[in-house]
Amino acid sequence: MNDQFPEILPRLESYSTMRTWRERFGRYLLRGSRCADCGSKWFPRRDGLNCPKCAGLKLEDYDCARAGTIDVVQKEDMGYPVMGYGETAPRLVCTIKLDDGVTILSEIVDASPEEAVPGARVKMVFRKHKREETGAWMYGYMFAMERD
Ligand SMILES: [Zn+2]
Numbered sequence: 001m002n003d004q005f006p007e008i009l010p011r012l013e014s015y016s017t018m019r020t021w022r023e024r025f026g027r028y029l030l031r032g033s034r035c036a037d038c039g040s041k042w043f044p045r046r047d048g049l050n051c052p053k054c055a056g057l058k059l060e061d062y063d064c065a066r067a068g069t070i071d072v073v074q075k076e077d078m079g080y081p082v083m084g085y086g087e088t089a090p091r092l093v094c095t096i097k098l099d100d101g102v103t104i105l106s107e108i109v110d111a112s113p114e115e116a117v118p119g120a121r122v123k124m125v126f127r128k129h130k131r132e133e134t135g136a137w138m139y140g141y142m143f144a145m146e147r148d
Pocket residue numbers: 035036037038039040051052053054055056
């Protein structure tokens with residue numbers, strides 16, 4: 001730690017900066033893949049692969065829906081914040097069924113464990129994920145409760 005990087009630099013798990021860069025549109029825009037032949041959708045992107053349903057090779061970029069419903073909730077509570085994942089404990093990691101049918105795994109932020117229950121509506125928000133080994137922050141999607 002120093003003045004330039006006041007937060008702890010996590011070393012338990014590292015991200016490849018090149019891979020992080022290549023997958024930036026997935027993290028920023030929930031960009032996945034769609035099969036042009038049968039219409040199946042995936043997240044994350046199926047880069048250089050074929051469609052597992054129809055074996056077609058015409059996969060195009062597809063921006064997934066940015067709202068959905070919580071399917072399964074996993075409360076990660078070790079009694080203290082997990083290094084590299086911010087100051088909040090417990091973390092709520094959920095499987096979310098997006099409105100277009102794609103299932104995604106994400107952390108739920110700004111929500112209490114009582115709010116984040118299966119069936120609750122959530123929407124995509126943009127948050128800091130964690131630091132890369134270079135010290136640069138990695139940003140990307142997380143989900144928050146849909147409050148009207
Ligand atoms: Zn297909």
